[in-house]
Amino acid sequence: MTWWPELYDDLLADVLLEGTTDVDETVRFLVEQLRLTPRACVFDQCCGTGRLSIPLARWGAQVIGVEQAARYVERARAAAGDTDARFDVGDAFEYVPDRACHGAINWWTSFGYLPDDDANVRMLRRAFEALAPGGRFALDYPNVPNLYATFRPHDITRRGDITMLRESRLDLARGLLLKHWTFITDKQRSERDSTLRLYTPDRLAELFASVGFVELQxxxxxxxxxxxFDRPRCIIVGVRP
Ligand SMILES: C[S@@+](CC[C@H](N)C(=O)[O-])C[C@H]1O[C@@H](n2cnc3c(N)ncnc32)[C@H](O)[C@@H]1O
Structure with missing residues (x-):
């Protein structure tokens, strides 16, 4: 059932994770919502290739990122230069940084990868444990009511010589989004599958509250x-009391 080690490789990073345009605005949002001051420690749970960790470190935060894909950690370390960003290969269901942080993030749908709520919630618990009292956690996730309303069963993305096809299916009875991914380059074709448990905003808030977060926004x-309703993303912010 752990589909993510197979999905997240260099091809996916090159076509999807690199070259996003909202990084500066995201950093501004996080600095404000996590109440960060320079030298604040930030935990980036499921940090990928360091897309946000490194700009946050350039802003002045001390960032600790965890990521299951060793190759992404390699890429993040290479891109981090002399910024104060540290990356560990690890499982976000288990990993807690070795120091208490002021802020934590889980960004771009890195949560909800298992069909079982009790299993998913372990990741929220680890984020809670990563924080000092008063620390804030922000999670970025699809806005499920909008996803249902605008659902598209197919989409194609091209970047350089990579074509990525996504065929999507909703399992309404189990609240799951099932995707079949095909990557085509001039040298290879590879296929993978993913499963996302779809949490409506009220349900996300319930899960946050269940692990102890307060002052949810x-x-x-x-x-x-x-x-x-018309927004594709749902960002939830909570405070560890
Ligand atoms: C959609 S990407 C987002 C990456 C990053 N948060 C960003 O905004 O660029 C999801 C990332 O979560 C990582 N991931 C998924 N499950 C994980 C787990 N259990 N432990 C650590 N990393 C995980 C994947 O390997 C992938 O890099």
């Missing part, structure tokens, strides 16, 4: 707009 994007 929901946003519709990194522009800080309130969550609404």
């Amino acid at each position: 929901l946003f519709g994007g990194v522009d800080g707009a309130p969550l609404s």
